[in-house]
Amino acid sequence: MKTDFRYIRRKVFGTVMLGLSLLAALAAVSMLFWILGYTFIKGISAVNLDFFTKLPTPVGVPGGGLANSIAGSIIVVGMAGLMAIPVGIATAIYLSEYGRGVFASTVRFVSDVLAGVPAIVAGIVAYALVVTRMHRFSAFSGSVSLALLMLPIIIRSSEEIFRTVPDTLREASFALGVPKWKTILSIVLKTASGGLVTGTILAVARVGGEAAPLLFTSFSNSFWNFNPGQPMATLPVDLFNYSISPYQDWQQKAWAAALVLVGMVLLLNISARLYLARKGFKR
Amino acid sequence: MADKIAVEGLNAWFGKTQALHDIDMAVPENSITAIIGPSGCGKSTFIRCINRMHEEIRGAYSNGRVILDGEDVYGSGVDPVLIRRRLGMVFQKPNPFPTMSIKENVVAGIILNRRLGRHEIEETAEKYLRRAALWDEVKDQLNRPGVSLSGGQQQRLCIARALAVEPEVLLADEPASALDPISTAKIEDLFTDLKERYTIVVVTHNMQQAARISDRTAFFLSGHLIEYGTTDKIFTNPSDKRTEDYITGRFG
Numbered sequence: 001m002k003t004d005f006r007y008i009r010r011k012v013f014g015t016v017m018l019g020l021s022l023l024a025a026l027a028a029v030s031m032l033f034w035i036l037g038y039t040f041i042k043g044i045s046a047v048n049l050d051f052f053t054k055l056p057t058p059v060g061v062p063g064g065g066l067a068n069s070i071a072g073s074i075i076v077v078g079m080a081g082l083m084a085i086p087v088g089i090a091t092a093i094y095l096s097e098y099g100r101g102v103f104a105s106t107v108r109f110v111s112d113v114l115a116g117v118p119a120i121v122a123g124i125v126a127y128a129l130v131v132t133r134m135h136r137f138s139a140f141s142g143s144v145s146l147a148l149l150m151l152p153i154i155i156r157s158s159e160e161i162f163r164t165v166p167d168t169l170r171e172a173s174f175a176l177g178v179p180k181w182k183t184i185l186s187i188v189l190k191t192a193s194g195g196l197v198t199g200t201i202l203a204v205a206r207v208g209g210e211a212a213p214l215l216f217t218s219f220s221n222s223f224w225n226f227n228p229g230q231p232m233a234t235l236p237v238d239l240f241n242y243s244i245s246p247y248q249d250w251q252q253k254a255w256a257a258a259l260v261l262v263g264m265v266l267l268l269n270i271s272a273r274l275y276l277a278r279k280g281f282k283r
Numbered sequence: 284m285a286d287k288i289a290v291e292g293l294n295a296w297f298g299k300t301q302a303l304h305d306i307d308m309a310v311p312e313n314s315i316t317a318i319i320g321p322s323g324c325g326k327s328t329f330i331r332c333i334n335r336m337h338e339e340i341r342g343a344y345s346n347g348r349v350i351l352d353g354e355d356v357y358g359s360g361v362d363p364v365l366i367r368r369r370l371g372m373v374f375q376k377p378n379p380f381p382t383m384s385i386k387e388n389v390v391a392g393i394i395l396n397r398r399l400g401r402h403e404i405e406e407t408a409e410k411y412l413r414r415a416a417l418w419d420e421v422k423d424q425l426n427r428p429g430v431s432l433s434g435g436q437q438q439r440l441c442i443a444r445a446l447a448v449e450p451e452v453l454l455a456d457e458p459a460s461a462l463d464p465i466s467t468a469k470i471e472d473l474f475t476d477l478k479e480r481y482t483i484v485v486v487t488h489n490m491q492q493a494a495r496i497s498d499r500t501a502f503f504l505s506g507h508l509i510e511y512g513t514t515d516k517i518f519t520n521p522s523d524k525r526t527e528d529y530i531t532g533r534f535g
Binding site: 166168171172173175177178179183186187190191193 | 334336364365366367371372374376378379380382391392395396441444448
């Protein structure tokens with residue numbers, strides 16, 4: 001029968017397409033696992049207690065670690081967060097709760113453009129704004145470049161989160177005679193807090209692995225430094241420097257740095273998901 | 284009975300669309316007034332104009348006067364935030380604050396505006412949960428989230444929350460339309476009790492409900508107030524043909 005033939009043809013076509021899309025998904029995922037697996041195999045042998053607790057040793061001297069650049073990464077990214085998170089969330093509040101008209105859509109457009117700016121351009125800007133004026137490389141200038149990268153991510157993700165807060169809650173608060181600013185602080189921010197934390201963690205994870213903007217801002221340092229006005233070692237920059245060096249020992253350290261960096265990003269992502277799952281969407 | 288609210292020449296718009304045309308209506312004190320009419324007739328817009336919630340919608344505005352105890356709600360120098368504390372509102376869908384416990388929800392309108400001691404919070408929460416006929420059902424779980432309650436309980440929680448601000452008027456926008464018959468009956472009983480202390484204006488889709496609980500009924504159609512009178516009169520002997528058609532179910 002004719003109808004039967006059509007039915008079979010559709011069914012076969014559907015199955016083939018499903019198979020193809022599965023194959024594509026598999027290819028995408030296997031690349032990720034290949035990267036993770038390769039980094040793990042290459043790097044695990046150099047990851048030991050010394051790696052996390054000792055300073056780098058000169059070429060040829062065995063042992064040593066990258067304790068200073070692990071700490072440096074945390075400091076540089078942390079300072080970037082201190083700059084970008086409050087500004088980003090405040091901007092998102094403006095856009096979702098007050099933003100109407102030309103100014104708001106301009107801000108939205110600019111933050112979208114900023115999100116597409118290559119990381120190295122953010123580095124150049126920080127170089128021009130901070131490094132040339134301070135006349136030296138510094139952790140602070142590195143944080144400025146990372147903050148520039150974080151800002152648009154935080155703005156857009158936070159605005160989305162604020163929009164998921166139902167208007168009925170804002171209305172309920174207005175109807176109780178609560179002023180708008182108080183409604184935003186006590187109802188909107190509180191209801192959105194789970195999503196805000198998650199979005200912020202993901203933004204931190206996203207910039208934590210950037211090397212390009214730090215190459216000519218926070219630069220590098222073979223010693224302990226906790227002064228934001230001085231050059232500071234970071235994991236991504238050390239990874240870059242060590243991997244292009246001709247020394248086998250350093251190349252080994254670069255793989256270890258890559259593994260630790262991937263591990264930290266993974267940890268941030270997992271903690272963001274766990275936080276969201278625990279907190280849950282209550283509505 | 285004295286008039287608690289007098290609406291005079293009220294018009295309301297959403298952008299270019301006019302939602303209310305020249306409404307004049309007086310609401311007597313300590314009574315229940317029902318607003319009926321088909322969907323989109325302006326019922327909700329009408330009560331949202333009374334407590335100035337209409338203007339919170341983007342592009343929405345209104346003109347005319349709403350006199351509350353002799354004072355124009357829209358008068359110059361009247362702060363909508365303060366006027367809303369005198370005109371409590373309950374919405375169609377129960378909307379307790381999801382981050383707050385049952386107890387915190389009840390006192391939310393107070394603690395968002397001023398500090399309240401722990402003891403005061405307990406007392407206030409109990410007082411208004413009792414007044415909203417919810418106390419017996421929730422007294423052992425005051426610290427659980429407000430959203431953990433059933434729909435009908437959530438709606439009474441929202442009524443308790445509205446009453447805790449000590450309003451003089453309670454505006455209810457289809458408060459029982461999302462609830463089952465038993466919860467609906469509880470809300471209706473509650474309103475009948477509450478009218479001793481408050482003036483109540485309730486929008487409803489349910490004509491039996493209007494007939495059961497209200498003293499006066501207003502019939503709205505396409506933004507016009509068609510007929511307004513005692514509930515008895517509207518339901519037994521309406522003077523307008525359109526009112527009769529609506530209440531006998533010929534349209535709407």
